[in-house]
């Protein structure tokens with residue numbers, strides 16, 4: 689079963705003032721498998737926040753079907769809402785509540801009975817046990833973010849959504865957030881996250897969807913996405929920085945870096961590293977060092993969102 693199933697999802701924001709109505713989502717179809725760490729990527733304005741806010745029940749869709757943990761948002765609103773927890777981007781917290789108070793309040797809102805609440809366990813998970821009764825006002829930005837994660841967990845949802853969880857956070861907090869995410873995922877929670885850090889998505893996510901102009905342009909496992917671009921780069925450092933002319937095979941691109949290294953980009957399916965090394969030697973270059981670089985998620989992303 690899928691944790692999330694979305695069919696034909698559209699969102700048009702109403703016209704405001706002299707601005708025309710805005711189509712933010714233009715028919716999104718998306719299946720998010722249970723148990724995955726799923727990355728939702730896309731350029732600014734692609735529609736990621738709109739999609740997440742619809743999942744969270746904060747924005748009303750214009751058209752289409754959304755199922756969360758098998759529950760249709762329209763015909764089963766309570767159960768679909770109970771199945772998902774969202775850690776928002778904004779650091780908005782009520783200043784009058786301590787972390788414990790905020791978690792208890794949130795649990796109350798979700799109708800979690802007192803005996804079933806996991807407040808202390810959550811405080812421990814997010815590393816706020818010793819701040820449990822402090823004023824929210826006295827919490828640092830990092831602590832607030834952790835508390836927002838905690839609030840998303842009070843009803844023990846099947847699906848956890850993290851909207852840009854690591855934007856602007858320091859390395860220590862980032863590591864802690866990712867450790868928490870991995871732990872929750874290992875316990876069976878499906879995780880959906882948006883991030884602008886493609887390296888992070890590449891490292892964390894099993895599967896990725898890229899959204900552009902309000903539609904999904906690709907959805908695949910991270911591994912398959914990386915395999916999609918078979919471009920490679922060969923960087924050759926010559927023993928002396930002479931200028932050489934090369935007869936480049938078709939499809940091979942050449943660049944001379946400022947430090948004198950020779951940079952060749954090619955497609956594995958078309959050219960081999962041996963072809964390029966042979967050509968370079970034939971041109972009289974004595975090679976001091978060679979490095980290769982694989983395509984990364986950033987290359988895939990740029991390739992698919994250029995339009």
Ligand SMILES: Nc1ncnc2c1ncn2[C@@H]1O[C@H](COP(=O)(O)OP(=O)(O)OP(=O)(O)O)[C@@H](O)[C@H]1O
Pocket residue numbers: 701702710711712730731732733734735736737738739
């Ligand atoms: N409340 C709103 N009213 C009108 N237009 C909106 C509203 N919210 C978003 N939009 C527009 O809808 C489009 C999609 O916005 P959205 O915030 O979903 O993109 P995003 O992918 O989350 O971008 P970012 O990465 O910058 O957060 C944008 O063109 C945006 O200007």
